[in-house]
Amino acid sequence: MTEATDLAERAGDRDPRVGLRAVAALRRLLEQLEAVQVRSARRQGWSWQEIANELGVSRQAVHKKYGRH
Amino acid sequence: MFERFTEDARAVVKGAVVQAEEAGARSVAAEHLLLALLDREGSRASFALTALGLGDRRDAVRAALERARRRGGLTQAETDALAGLGIDVSGIVARVEEAHGVGALSGERRGGGRWTGHRPFEREAKDVLTGALRAATGRRDRRIGDEHILLALTARPGVPAEVLADHGVTHESVTRVLHGGGEARAS
Numbered sequence: 397m398t399e400a401t402d403l404a405e406r407a408g409d410r411d412p413r414v415g416l417r418a419v420a421a422l423r424r425l426l427e428q429l430e431a432v433q434v435r436s437a438r439r440q441g442w443s444w445q446e447i448a449n450e451l452g453v454s455r456q457a458v459h460k461k462y463g464r465h
Numbered sequence: 466m467f468e469r470f471t472e473d474a475r476a477v478v479k480g481a482v483v484q485a486e487e488a489g490a491r492s493v494a495a496e497h498l499l500l501a502l503l504d505r506e507g508s509r510a511s512f513a514l515t516a517l518g519l520g521d522r523r524d525a526v527r528a529a530l531e532r533a534r535r536r537g538g539l540t541q542a543e544t545d546a547l548a549g550l551g552i553d554v555s556g557i558v559a560r561v562e563e564a565h566g567v568g569a570l571s572g573e574r575r576g577g578g579r580w581t582g583h584r585p586f587e588r589e590a591k592d593v594l595t596g597a598l599r600a601a602t603g604r605r606d607r608r609i610g611d612e613h614i615l616l617a618l619t620a621r622p623g624v625p626a627e628v629l630a631d632h633g634v635t636h637e638s639v640t641r642v643l644h645g646g647g648e649a650r651a652s
Contacts, residue, residue: 418550421543425554428537428570432561 434462466598466609473508473611474597477501485584489573493586494538495593496530499618499625502611503527509612509643516642517634526632533624535562537570540627593617604644612643 430451437447444463448455470478480501485493503523505511519526536544536558544554561569586594596617601609618625619636629635 414546414549417543418546421539421546422550422552424539424543425537425547425552425557428572429557429561431572432565432569436565 431462434458438462466594469598469601469607469609471608471610473505473510474609474614476508477505477510477611477614478594480504481590482584488534491572491582491584493584493590495587495589495618495621495623495625496534496538498590498593498614499629500527500530502615502618505611509610510615511611513612513615513639513642514634517632517638519632519634522632526628529628529631530624533628534571534573535568537572538624540622540624541631542627589621589623593621596620612639615639616643 434447434451437450444459445455448458451458467475467478477498478501481493481497484497484500485491488497490497502510503514503526514520514523533540536554539547539554547554558570593614594617597609597613600613600616600620601607606613615634616636616639619629619634619639620626
């Protein structure tokens with residue numbers, strides 16, 4: 397994943413503010429992308445366990461985060 | 466705290482809930498407070514916005530908020546920071562919308578049945594209201610008006626403040642038109 401390598405370089409580079417801001421922005425984007433994919437999987441009938449397996453987290457974690465939606 | 470809110474400020478808080486509802490959002494965000502503020506007429510905040518030239522450009526602000534919503538609530542500054550990493554946010558938005566529909570990254574449900582449950586205020590929206598209280602207290606105003614909500618929105622980093630600043634509405638400029646420091650400055 398080249399983004400991650402770039403990110404590591406950038407984050408350990410020169411002005412910390414630039415790197416930190418980029419990391420925070422990436423985290424926000426990641427959260428939104430995860431929500432889109434989880435909703436899509438649920439609409440297609442995926443179980444929480446199946447979604448959790450793909451995300452590499454526990455079923456409880458996914459359900460707690462998205463269960464109400 | 467709510468009992469110290471003026472009629473206009475209460476209308477903004479209630480209006481924000483309606484804005485969230487109409488957008489299909491599950492919670493009330495700071496941008497919903499701003500959208501509700503833009504709807505006000507004859508209030509102190511409305512006066513400030515008009516004085517800053519926003520009178521007939523409110524739709525431009527609404528459009529800018531909509532664009533930010535479509536890119537998952539990222540500010541332009543955040544989008545630029547990601548571009549610095551080689552991540553093209555607009556490219557990602559385009560692909561996600563292609564697969565999941567327009568506005569997919571906004572997290573809102575359009576036409577997919579309304580969320581009828583309780584709509585809590587997000588932490589950032591609560592922070593804005595607390596900031597409004599602080600703005601009023603700082604000026605020793607007894608009541609919290611919608612102008613204090615506007616001041617709080619401009620003071621807090623995020624999409625609403627960024628969009629407002631792009632339209633010439635900053636904490637400084639709002640303070641100036643509201644309280645003037647005596648008289649209008651010539652330059």
